Amino acid sequence: MAVFQGWSYEEILTPSVDYYSLFEQGMGQSEARTAFRFTDNDGHLLSLRPDVTSSIARVAATMLSRAPRPLRFCYAAPVFRQQLQSRAEWRRENTQLGCELIGSNGNTSDLEILLVAAEILSRLGLNDQSIITLSHAGIFAGLCNDSGLDQDARLEIQSLLNSMDQAGLRGFFDRNQIAKEVAESILLLLQLSGKEEVLTQARKSITNSESVAALDSLQKIWTVIRSLGLENRFSLDLADVSGLQYYTGMIFKIYIAGAGYRVGRGGRYDGLTAKFGAAEPAVGFVLSLDTLTEVLSRHQVNISTETTQGRTVKLEDLKTTFSEALARRARHDQIRIEVPD
Numbered sequence: 078m079a080v081f082q083g084w085s086y087e088e089i090l091t092p093s094v095d096y097y098s099l100f101e102q103g104m105g106q107s108e109a110r111t112a113f114r115f116t117d118n119d120g121h122l123l124s125l126r127p128d129v130t131s132s133i134a135r136v137a138a139t140m141l142s143r144a145p146r147p148l149r150f151c152y153a154a155p156v157f158r159q160q161l162q163s164r165a166e167w168r169r170e171n172t173q174l175g176c177e178l179i180g181s182n183g184n185t186s187d188l189e190i191l192l193v194a195a196e197i198l199s200r201l202g203l204n205d206q207s208i209i210t211l212s213h214a215g216i217f218a219g220l221c222n223d224s225g226l227d228q229d230a231r232l233e234i235q236s237l238l239n240s241m242d243q244a245g246l247r248g249f250f251d252r253n254q255i256a257k258e259v260a261e262s263i264l265l266l267l268q269l270s271g272k273e274e275v276l277t278q279a280r281k282s283i284t285n286s287e288s289v290a291a292l293d294s295l296q297k298i299w300t301v302i303r304s305l306g307l308e309n310r311f312s313l314d315l316a317d318v319s320g321l322q323y324y325t326g327m328i329f330k331i332y333i334a335g336a337g338y339r340v341g342r343g344g345r346y347d348g349l350t351a352k353f354g355a356a357e358p359a360v361g362f363v364l365s366l367d368t369l370t371e372v373l374s375r376h377q378v379n380i381s382t383e384t385t386q387g388r389t390v391k392l393e394d395l396k397t398t399f400s401e402a403l404a405r406r407a408r409h410d411q412i413r414i415e416v417p418d
Contacts, residue, residue, distance in 0.1 A: 078151065080200060080406075081151035081176050083196075083413060084176075084196075084406075084414045085149050085413045085414060085415045086149040086151035086176045087149060087151065088151055088153075089151070090152070090154070091126065092126065093126050093154075094125060094126070095132065096123060097114050097122040097123060099131055100124055100126075100127055100128055102131070103130065103132075103134060103135075103323060104127070104128050104131060104322070104323070105322030107232065107322075108127075109124075111127055111158040112124040112125065112157070113127075113157050113158075113159060113169075127157060128156060129156065129173060129175060130175070130323075130349070130361060130363070133152075133177050133179075134349040134350045134353060137350055137354075137357075138352075138353035138357075146180025147179060147180035147181035147186070148179040149176070149178055149179075150176065150177045150179070151174075151175065151177075152173070154172070155170050155173075156171055168367060171365055171366075172366040173363045174364045174366050174369075175361060176193060177360075178190060178360050178361060180357050180358065180359070181358060181360075182418075183358075183418075184301070185398075185418060186360050186416075187298055187326070188302075189399075189416045190343060190360050191209065191211075191298070191329065192402070192403065194209060194331060194341065194343070195209065195311075196403075197364065198310075198333075203372070204310065206334040206372075207310070207332065207334070208310070208332050209312075209330070209332075210313065210317060210329060210330050210331075211313050211327065211328075211329050212313065212327075212329070213291035213292070213295050213315075213326060213327050214319075214324045214326060214328055214344065215287055215294070216266070216288045216291045217235075217238075217266070218288075218291075219285045219288030219289075219290075220259055220263055220283070220288055222285070222287060223259060223287075223288075224259040226255075238266065238318050239318065241267060241316070243267055246264055246267075247260075247264070262283050265278075265282055265283075266315050267316050269313070269314075270315070271313060272312060273299055273313075275315060276292055276295060280292060291326075294327065295327065298327065299311075301399065304396045304400075305396070317329075317330060319344065323346040323349045324344040324345065324346055325346055326345030326347065326360070327360070328343070328344030328345070329343055329344060329362070330342045331362075331364065333368075333372050335372050336372050340364055341365060342363065343360070343362020344360065345358070345359070402416065
């Protein structure tokens with residue numbers, strides 16, 4: 078939370094119990110079904126909070142619709158989901174740490190969110206044990222739109238990609254007579270993980286305009302990451318087609334050695350606030366505090382929790398802006414970073 082404050086994020090609290098329709102709209106039907114549901118005395122369908130981002134998007138679009146943008150919010154809150162019993166994800170109550178940047182578009186805000194996540198891992202002494210994998214929702218969306226796949230087919234392909242089921246994908250494409258070029262491009266995603274060379278490989282077979290624009294966006298982000306000397310903290314994984322339906326741009330996941338499963342995820346969700354009011358750009362991420370605690374219990378960690386206040390850093394180009402921001406945050410001097418649009 079001290080890192081969030083250092084980047085000018087303010088803490089926000091959302092209800093533990095809310096209308097189920099809120100999360101169905103925000104998370105999508107498939108994800109929202111993991112919520113614990115019940116009715117009140119008037120017959121309204123309620124839910125224990127399975128997600129915080131949906132609640133924050135509603136606040137931004139309603140109560141704070143006229144507040145100056147961008148909005149920067151952070152939180153530490155329990156969420157509740159029905160989980161299948163497995164070693165990877167088994168808790169029904171899990172405390173999440175997260176932040177949301179609403180009302181700021183483009184690579185600048187994407188990079189800010191990535192660097193906030195990276196600083197948290199660095200403060201926890203996990204530089205060498207962690208990796209943040211990047212992808213973009215537009216790559217998969219462009220391939221699906223190019224082939225005219227309906228929503229049910231997309232969800233099926235997403236599930237197969239997430240489980241790395243190459244044989245299952247080939248069988249699905251054969252049964253549904255998917256064009257060979259599209260099928261091979263989607264299958265190629267399973268092989269596209271690594272560093273910057275992944276983007277070059279992708280361009281050889283992915284040619285539709287929407288997917289290419291997504292690759293261009295990732296290239297710009299990676300160029301700044303490389304200029305900051307942070308390539309070892311990040312990698313690319315173009316097969317990441319995260320299950321949450323509200324992602325529209327860059328998406329990422331956070332992994333830590335010894336956790337056995339991702340400890341965090343995030344991305345851009347420009348369409349979410351439109352479900353509660355006016356559409357506006359937004360990006361954020363969430364970390365599982367419980368999983369982090371398990372990992373840190375195996376390490377000797379000295380966590381700095383000093384608070385920050387005062388001056389704002391506002392510079393011109395991305396490299397200079399983020400180089401200066403990272404340098405000042407590394408010194409832990411008494412400043413707050415506010416990155417301009």
